[in-house]
Amino acid sequence: MNTSSTSRTPRRQFIKSSSASISALATVHLTSGLRAASPNDKVSLGIIGPGGMGRNHIGNLNKRKDVEIAFVCDPDSNHQVNAAKLVESGTGIKPKQVGDLRxxxxxxxxxxxxxxxxxxxxxxxxxxxAEAGKHVYVEKPCSHNVREGR
Structure with missing residues (x-):
């Protein structure tokens, strides 16, 4: 029997901190690969779905000097307005607001x-x-069902 004392991280806390770390690493990885291909100094991004997680991404991306959020997209105009305000308050630049991701x-x-x-x-x-030639960061799950994932 093992009598050593180990501290345990609660599952929810582990998942929450892991998710934040993964999101940050994905952002760094995505933008580092694009930097060389971009004709300017900043990676131009569109945020599709600036609700809860989208706002979280905006908050993290606003801290980066090598990223410009050029678009926020949501069919709900309230989400568009709120996301654009969040981008502008963090960067001083107001992104374009659209309702159609195309x-x-x-x-x-x-x-x-x-x-x-x-x-x-x-x-x-x-x-x-992807068909339009854009780099993609997508929240999980990547597909809603098996058919879409094939």
Missing amino acids: EILEVKSVDAVFIATPDHWHAPAAILA
Whole structure:
């Protein structure tokens, strides 16, 4: 029998801190790979789904000097307005607000998109973005069902 004392991290705390770390690492990895390909000094991003997790990403991305959030996209105009205010308060630059993600995908200067929509939109948005030649960060689950994931 092992009598050594070990401190245990509660599961919820572990998941919460791990998620934040993974999100930060994904941001660093995504933007570091794009830096060389971008014709300017900043990676141009579109945030698709600036609700709860989308706002979290905006808060983290606002701290980066090598990133410009050029677009926020949500069919709910209240989410658009609130997300644009959050970007502007953190960077001084107001992003364009759109309700249709295809508008972002048509803009050649946008390097990548962060997809934080409801789950059933993850795969369709990611597929459209990849087909448009954009780099993609998508929240889990990447697909809503097995058929979409194939």
